[in-house]
Amino acid sequence: MxxxxxxxxxxxxxxxxxxxxxxxxxxxxxxxxxxxxxxxxxxxxxxxxxxxxxxxxxxxxxxxxxxxxxxxxxxxxxxxxxxxRVLTVQDVVDIYRVRRLVECSVVRHLGAPPYDLANAEAAVEEGERTAGDGDWRGLGTADIHFHHAVVDLAHSRRLTELMTGVLAELRLAFHAMDNPREFHEPYLGRNRELLTVLRAADLVKAELLLTSYLDDAERQLVRRYSETIALT
The missing domain is CATH 1.10.10.10 (Winged helix-like DNA-binding domain superfamily/Winged helix DNA-binding domain)
Known part of the structure; x- marks a missing residue:
């Protein structure tokens, strides 16, 4: 209970x-x-x-x-x-569908540099700090902050409001992972890599990295949710 x-x-x-x-x-x-x-x-x-x-x-x-x-x-x-709310496999799939549509589109349409990456940098540093402290819940929060920062690069109040709810719902999916360190830690390095590529204004590579990132995360969460359902 x-x-x-x-x-x-x-x-x-x-x-x-x-x-x-x-x-x-x-x-x-x-x-x-x-x-x-x-x-x-x-x-x-x-x-x-x-x-x-x-x-x-x-x-x-x-x-x-x-x-x-x-x-x-x-x-x-x-x-x-x-x-x-307890999410379903279908919820997870839909969340990642929205994330691809929004986050990848934001990166694709950033336009000419420079970009204000201060909040994204702060989120990566937050993740590195919490990982160093062994605070895996905190690392999950830092990951949410990083993706908020990516969406905020669009300077769209509507997109920011939309993704605030979507990323809060995503956080509910994170609870399904039995080993939060094993799940979150690899994505910290990928956040750092994405930040580096954005700083270099290589938007094609940034979108490819982000798409692969979202595909892998969705695959892990869907697999875990499917296993949980099979056990009930």
Whole structure:
């Protein structure tokens, strides 16, 4: 049985909410916690605990839950409550379809250099630091940050908003991997390689590297999800 969210995880987030806080802001916080790996698939969300931790009303929290349910990050089960969604193989395949369409297109259409790669560089350094500390959940978060940074190169608010939800959903898929180090560590080097190629403005090679990267990650996750289904 999945454990409920520890309210202590949200203790520092209450300060982020201003007096005029809205359900959108609460949803932003919970979405970020999902993307950071704090909420695993199947986790039940307690209205009382989260509402108290963030200092928001039950109605505001329910609206935030509704927004995240629409984004396919949460699911409401009648007479049971709200849970972090458990993905399917089909979800994983669709997530990677969207990633190819968006991320590869962003790289393909970057135009003339130079590109502002500061955030991508910071994400790679974050990954190297967390890997050095043996923080594999942190390495997964750094990987999410790197791909956010790649999409942000398009300077499109709509694409950034779209991929914020897609990458949070992707993070739910990461939980299926029994050995997060074995899964995440090889992609850290590939992120560094992609950053180097982008810095050299070799967009053809960058797109090829990114496509191969996404193909390999999807293959690993689909294989793991298929094995999990076979065991149930």
């Amino acid at each position: 999945a454990a409920e969210l520890d309210p202590a995880v949200l203790a520092g987030d209450r300060a982020l909410l201003e007096r005029s806080s809205t359900a959108d802001r609460v949803a932003d916080i919970l979405r970020a916690r999902i993307a950071e790996g704090f909420l695993s698939p199947g986790t039940k969300l307690s209205e009382d605990a989260i509402g108290t931790a963030l200092g928001v009303s039950r109605n505001t929290l329910r609206e935030a839950f509704r927004l995240l349910t629409h984004e396919k990050l949460l699911v409401h089960e009648l007479n049971r409550g709200v849970f972090v």
